[in-house]
Amino acid sequence: MSPESRRIARVLLDSPLPQLDRLFDYALPAELGEVDRGVRVRVPLRTAGRVIDGYIVDIDTEDDADRPLSEVESVVSPVPVLPERLHTLARRVADRAAGSASDVLRLVIPKRQVRVEKAWTADASAVVPSVDALAAAAEITGTYDGLDEVLDEGGRAAVEAIPQLSDDVPGWTRLLGATAARMLAAGKSSILVVPDHRDLDRLLAALASLVPAEAIVRHDSRQTNPDRYRAFLRTLEDAPCIVVGNRSAVYAPVRAGLVAIWDDGDSLLGEPLAPYVHARDAALVRRELEGSALLFAGHTRTTEVERLVEIGWLRDVRAARRILPRVLLSTPQEMEQPTAQRMPSSAFLAARNAAAEGPVLIQVSRPGFAPSLVCAECRAPARCAHCGGPLGARHRGAVPVCGWCGRGASSWSCPVCSSTKVRLASSGSERTADELGRAFPGVRVIVADGAHPVERVGGKPALVVATRGAEPLAEGGYRAVVLLDGPRMLQAPDLRIGESCLRWWSNAAALAAPGAPIHLVGVNGAVAKALATWNHSAYARSELESRAPLHMPPTTRVALVQGSVPAVGRALAALDELSLPPDAVLGPVPVDSDDVPPRVRALVRFDYGAGPRVATALRAAVVAEAVSGRRARGRATKSTLSVRLDILDPEL
Numbered sequence: 129m130s131p132e133s134r135r136i137a138r139v140l141l142d143s144p145l146p147q148l149d150r151l152f153d154y155a156l157p158a159e160l161g162e163v164d165r166g167v168r169v170r171v172p173l174r175t176a177g178r179v180i181d182g183y184i185v186d187i188d189t190e191d192d193a194d195r196p197l198s199e200v201e202s203v204v205s206p207v208p209v210l211p212e213r214l215h216t217l218a219r220r221v222a223d224r225a226a227g228s229a230s231d232v233l234r235l236v237i238p239k240r241q242v243r244v245e246k247a248w249t250a251d252a253s254a255v256v257p258s259v260d261a262l263a264a265a266a267e268i269t270g271t272y273d274g275l276d277e278v279l280d281e282g283g284r285a286a287v288e289a290i291p292q293l294s295d296d297v298p299g300w301t302r303l304l305g306a307t308a309a310r311m312l313a314a315g316k317s318s319i320l321v322v323p324d325h326r327d328l329d330r331l332l333a334a335l336a337s338l339v340p341a342e343a344i345v346r347h348d349s350r351q352t353n354p355d356r357y358r359a360f361l362r363t364l365e366d367a368p369c370i371v372v373g374n375r376s377a378v379y380a381p382v383r384a385g386l387v388a389i390w391d392d393g394d395s396l397l398g399e400p401l402a403p404y405v406h407a408r409d410a411a412l413v414r415r416e417l418e419g420s421a422l423l424f425a426g427h428t429r430t431t432e433v434e435r436l437v438e439i440g441w442l443r444d445v446r447a448a449r450r451i452l453p454r455v456l457l458s459t460p461q462e463m464e465q466p467t468a469q470r471m472p473s474s475a476f477l478a479a480r481n482a483a484a485e486g487p488v489l490i491q492v493s494r495p496g497f498a499p500s501l502v503c504a505e506c507r508a509p510a511r512c513a514h515c516g517g518p519l520g521a522r523h524r525g526a527v528p529v530c531g532w533c534g535r536g537a538s539s540w541s542c543p544v545c546s547s548t549k550v551r552l553a554s555s556g557s558e559r560t561a562d563e564l565g566r567a568f569p570g571v572r573v574i575v576a577d578g579a580h581p582v583e584r585v586g587g588k589p590a591l592v593v594a595t596r597g598a599e600p601l602a603e604g605g606y607r608a609v610v611l612l613d614g615p616r617m618l619q620a621p622d623l624r625i626g627e628s629c630l631r632w633w634s635n636a637a638a639l640a641a642p643g644a645p646i647h648l649v650g651v652n653g654a655v656a657k658a659l660a661t662w663n664h665s666a667y668a669r670s671e672l673e674s675r676a677p678l679h680m681p682p683t684t685r686v687a688l689v690q691g692s693v694p695a696v697g698r699a700l701a702a703l704d705e706l707s708l709p710p711d712a713v714l715g716p717v718p719v720d721s722d723d724v725p726p727r728v729r730a731l732v733r734f735d736y737g738a739g740p741r742v743a744t745a746l747r748a749a750v751v752a753e754a755v756s757g758r759r760a761r762g763r764a765t766k767s768t769l770s771v772r773l774d775i776l777d778p779e780l
Contacts, residue, residue, distance in 0.1 A: 133191045137163070137200055139171055139182040140215070142230050144402070146751045149228040151185055155197040163187065163200075166208030166215075168240065170201045183210040183233070207245055209237050211364065213418070214381040221379075221413050224739065225773050226687070226747040227403020235399070236379035241357040248361045254368060255340045257309045265306035265338055272303075273448050279310055279386065279421050285443040286433045287425040288664070291453055291638035293605045298638065300425060301334035304388050307423065308370045309338045316385025317368045321378050321407050323394035325350060326583070330601075331372055331390075339370060347373025347380060375399055375407040378414065387411045388423040393430040393631050404772050408432060427634040427664070431627060431675070432682040434668035444665070453637045455646045455660045470555065475610045475647035476567075479591070482608030482644065483571050487590045489606040490564065491636050493613035495577035495595050496556035497523050499531065503542040504549035512537060521552065560612070561593040576600050596632040605641030614651035623680065623777045626655045627671060633659055679711070679733045681776060687746060690719065690729035691753070691769035699749035699769060700730060706741050708734055731775070746771045 135156040141148045154171050156163060163169075165184055173180045179201055210233065218232040257265065269275050271290070278285045289300040308318040322328050328348060335344055345359050363371060363380045371380040375397045378387065389397070389411055397407040408424065415422040424433045424442070436442040458472045471479075482488045499520045501510040510519040510528060517532025519540065528537040528550060541548050555563070557577045565573045568591055576582040576594035585592055587603035594600065596617075617629045637646045637659070648656055658667035676683045689699050696716050703713070715730030734742045753769040 138186040142181040166210040168204035225403035226743040235376040265309040268306035284422045285445040305334040317382035318386040323396040347377040386421045429668040486607040487602040497558040501550040504551040505547040506545040609646040687732040688772045695769040
């Protein structure tokens with residue numbers, strides 16, 4: 129380096145402000161010594177007059193030593209926590225979602241733990257599964273046509289998991305575990321992403337019998353900060369491992385040979401924080417960058433995955449010998465019987481007979497005793513006088529309680545007819561358990577919901593009343609499954625409620641013992657037919673066909689633009705040069721809020737090919753709004769304009 133040159137660091141600032149989402153040049157003073165790319169640093173921010181954290185993305189030299197540059201103040205840690213591959217992934221994901229790279233990195237890089245960092249040494253040695261475990265893994269993957277080929281060639285596939293238990297664990301856990309074990313034996317890392325902690329614990333239990341414990345890296349929000357940082361440091365090492373975690377695990381900085389996502393239709397895989405990127409979309413971007421094998425596995429098929437299958441981007445992988453659950457639909461004649469109430473005679477008899485042999489699963493839509501009440505005279509919904517929330521009952525004869533503010537309504541009166549009496553309008557898990565306990569004397573009744581979590585039940589006779597997604601595992605599988613409240617579930621105001629219901633019911637059916645009857649009560653039509661025939665891909669295709677004329681996702685991408693009236697107007701005007709279709713923009717319409725000045729929102733629909741141009745234009749509008757707002761107010765503030773891409777359930 130010549131006397132006139134100097135070292136410079138290009139730093140990505142850890143800031144949510146959109147105008148700071150770029151690399152800044154800083155001079156590297158000689159007293160800092162050798163500095164690696166990817167380390168945490170603290171740098172001055174002249175416009176704000178303060179010091180801010182950041183990451184060194186690149187180090188270079190320049191001959192123009194006279195250019196005024198601020199200096200890096202200090203190196204926070206010598207550990208390169210931002211390798212180039214992670215920065216590239218975060219940058220690409222943020223650009224696709226019109227967001228900031230620092231927001232993506234905040235999901236994957238934990239806060240520094242000094243003690244953990246000092247004790248850490250990057251000397252993990254490679255481990256491989258045992259011969260017996262590899263044989264078991266090969267047997268599992270071999271039951272699916274073409275799966276081994278996809279794994280070996282780094283392909284892409286949508287896998288329909290066999291809906292049954294295997295050694296009292298869900299079969300899908302052994303499927304994902306087998307694919308990861310195969311990759312580990314080949315010296316490659318894997319990332320297995322699941323929706324919630326219940327799925328995570330079950331997958332970890334399945335992996336324990338297939339791979340050595342030291343090869344498993346858990347990525348979980350329930351971990352303590354030291355444990356999470358220790359796990360993150362392990363993913364920075366070159367030794368292959370298996371990362372198992374929730375949605376943010378998809379960004380783990382391993383050199384992945386496989387990324388697998390289970391049940392991508394679960395809403396928990398959608399990131400609730402900016403830039404709101406679904407784990408499925410992040411996995412697609414990662415596969416494009418790294419060329420790793422990619423699997424979307426599930427009992428059902430989302431419309432997003434089915435679209436990729438239809439265009440030939442994903443391979444449809446199914447078991448060579450399909451084992452279908454025995455699904456029975458209630459007939460209209462049964463539901464018209466006055467004695468049927470919630471459970472028709474066929475389902476009741478099946479539950480009674482099965483309860484004599486082992487556990488029976490009863491799936492309901494809501495937790496609690498009576499989630500909603502109505503006026504006993506005019507049937508008008510009972511609402512809280514303070515906030516307008518729905519009133520419910522915690523047990524029979526209890527004082528009604530508001531589901532929103534929690535206030536009791538001991539002196540409630542109907543605003544329509546002035547009656548002071550209420551009646552139960554719906555049955556939650558506890559009320560259903562109470563009713564079934566009287567109908568099945570001598571049979572143990574177990575409630576499993578958010579307030580009463582149950583992970584596993586034995587093989588003795590019992591009735592398990594569970595809300596959707598909270599169903600425990602049963603020893604030997606459930607001897608019968610009854611799916612109640614189907615019509616109520618389908619009435620939810622959601623674009624993809626049919627898709628969601630099919631997923632809830634299918635996941636519950638997969639917990640049944642082989643040959644056990646599965647009764648879907650009160651539902652007919654396309655969703656019921658898809659469950660009875662176990663042809664989920666056909667239902668997903670029909671959903672795609674119905675959404676295409678309406679230009680609804682996933683046939684097109686949808687962006688939500690929200691902010692003040694002038695800001696939204698300027699953002700939409702920036703799209704005029706992109707030659708979008710005349711009906712691409714819906715709105716703007718007022719936002720139902722008390723904000724001053726008033727806010728509006730609009731939807732922008734566009735093809736996938738126009739995605740980069742639309743994302744760039746909307747991001748530029750957000751940055752311009754933030755900069756103009758800062759100049760007007762004289763200080764750094766959050767932008768009054770917000771943009772969110774890939775809305776799954778667009779609604780104005």
